[in-house]
Amino acid sequence: MALQTRPKLLRVGVIQDGRIVEEHHLLHDSVTIGDDARNTIVLPPAQERPPRFKVLENRGQQFHLIIDEHMQGRINLGSSDVDFDALRAQGLATRRADDTFDLPLQESARGKVDLPEGTLFFHFIPAPPEGAKPALPPELKASPWRTVDRLFAGILLAMLGLYVLSVAIIAAQPAPVEAEVELDQLEDRFVRAIIPPQPAKVEEPKKEGPSAEKKPEEKAPSKKPTPAASASAPANSAERRQQVEAKVAGTGLLKLLGGKGPGDGDAIADVLGSAGSGANVAEALAGATSGGALALGSGGGNGIANPQGDTGGKVAAIGATQTSGAGAVDTGRKQVVKVPQVADSVPEVDSSEVSPKELARFIQRMKASIQRCYEKELKRDPTLKGRVMVRFNLKPDGRAGNVEVEESTLRSEGVSSCIITTIRGWKFPFQPSDDVPVSYPFIFSPGE
Known part of the structure; x- marks a missing residue:
């Protein structure tokens, strides 16, 4: 049974000033260079290089080297080491329709591409075993000492050392001994707070002789009410009532009546x-x-006189319209209250979809809210009057947009801002197909 070999990875990197500044390990992805941020390796812009150039392309599970007519570099094909000019001249690389050259790469191939910014190198390496985690090279691994700001760390260590030294000095010093204060050195108020005064003891006189011996207290026999005592109770109540009547008769109104x-x-x-x-x-x-x-009189008596008799006094009834001898009461001139007014006008509408008369009728119904804006500022300036031209756009949803005061002779920012806020909250009974410009003048006067 043949062992299945693992595919190799393409290692690509950039060398600048003799050290590797960027490195990638690729299995199936192509390698692009240029100033576009989507490239595998991003380089500064160059006139002879497009923003995105595919230098190593993966097709059919095999990488191909793509070079143009001006690119320089070298490649080792396993048996020979040739430069890019030889590849193009000897026909080792296939010329494509876009004037680029294509060279299939075997897993033993390795090479470099000369760039204005540095050198692009590539070669194949064995893939790591399954389950192994990729590790960075030792020179790229971060260490705690590299990531720490050395100046800040030095200042922090110096402050920590000073803190430890100050704590040690304070701990080494002996604790101060507080002198004891005698009781006679304290103020009287502190002495009274510490030792409260005790009440003086009253000494009882000593009794001599056999009579000084304590005798057990004898309980007084409970007395039950006798018939004679119950009979004398009403007489005592009558006497008490007479005493109370005598005291009350000499006070207040009862003293006057009796x-x-x-x-x-x-x-x-x-x-x-x-x-x-x-x-x-x-x-x-x-x-x-x-x-x-x-009737009130001033006759010979000291009190109220009979108005039907001849007492010689002057009589004035409470229900009379004037008092005797006082003359007519001047109630002053009648004053006419001035009512603030907002004159009606005809709006200017730049559309056939909105009737000026219907719009004016609607604004007249909502005129009370505009008048409240005017009355509020009229309390501060009773001479406030003038004309305010308001311009707004009637939107398709029936709301007012871009509300602004186009012209005003009222000289009141409070009224203008209140009108703008009020009109923004109105819902007009129109739904035009597009914004309709509307101009409406409000004429304010304090009334006559």
Whole structure:
């Protein structure tokens, strides 16, 4: 049974200044060079080389060397070592229709291609065994020391050394010994906080003799209410009620109602007028109303006078339109409230799909929101008035786009920005096939 040989890999690389700067191991992929980023090996632009040139092409599981009329290099075919001029002159390479030369390569072939930027080399190497991981050459392997910034590492080590040294110096120093403070050296408030004052003890006098001996306390016998005690309870309640009435009668309004005036008359009668002492409150106030209005007088009495009698006072009813002797009340001139106005106009529409009248009718229905913008700024400047020309594009979805103030004599940025924001939120009842330019003037006046 014949052993199946593993296919060989094509090793391709670039040599610059005597060292390999780029290397690839390929099994079936072709090798292209040029300044295009999709090439296998990217080189700087050159006039004699296209952006993408296939120098090693894999066809039918075999690599072919592709060279043009100007490329230079050498190749070893196993038995002989020839340059590219000999390949082209001796017919070893087949000339193709695009003026390039094709040379099939055996697995023993190896060679190099001279480039302005360096040298492109190629040869075949055995494929690694299955399961083996590809490893980079030792010169390309990264090490931790190569990837670390040496200047930064040096500064970091120096700072770490200084930190360790400072910690060691601090640890070597003896700890400071704090001097003990005597209690008499502390302030009084600290002493009171440490040792709270204790209450003074009261010494009881000592008792001498047999009487000083403690005797067990005798429980007083519980007294049950007797019939005589229960009979005297109502009498005590009546007495307490009389005492309370006597105290209340001499205070507040009760003192006035039950008191005596001059000449042993009622005090309330003296307050209400010259009625007799036998007149009650209802009789004294019987004539206090006249036609549903309360009358106030300045007669001989000290209180309310009867308006029907001749007291010599002036009477004024509460329901009257004016007070006696005060004259007519001046209520001032009537003021007319000015209502801000937004005048209606006809829009300018550059399309036959949108009716100017229908558009004007819609804007007039939405005019209240524009008027709110004007009233808000009118509170700051009552003399604000003028004309604002708004221009926008009516879009196919019924919205307003590119809303801007084309001309304004109002001199108010607040009103202009509010109008633009308001119109952007409108949904117009039109759906034109394309954007329709619209111009609409708003005329603002504070009213008359």
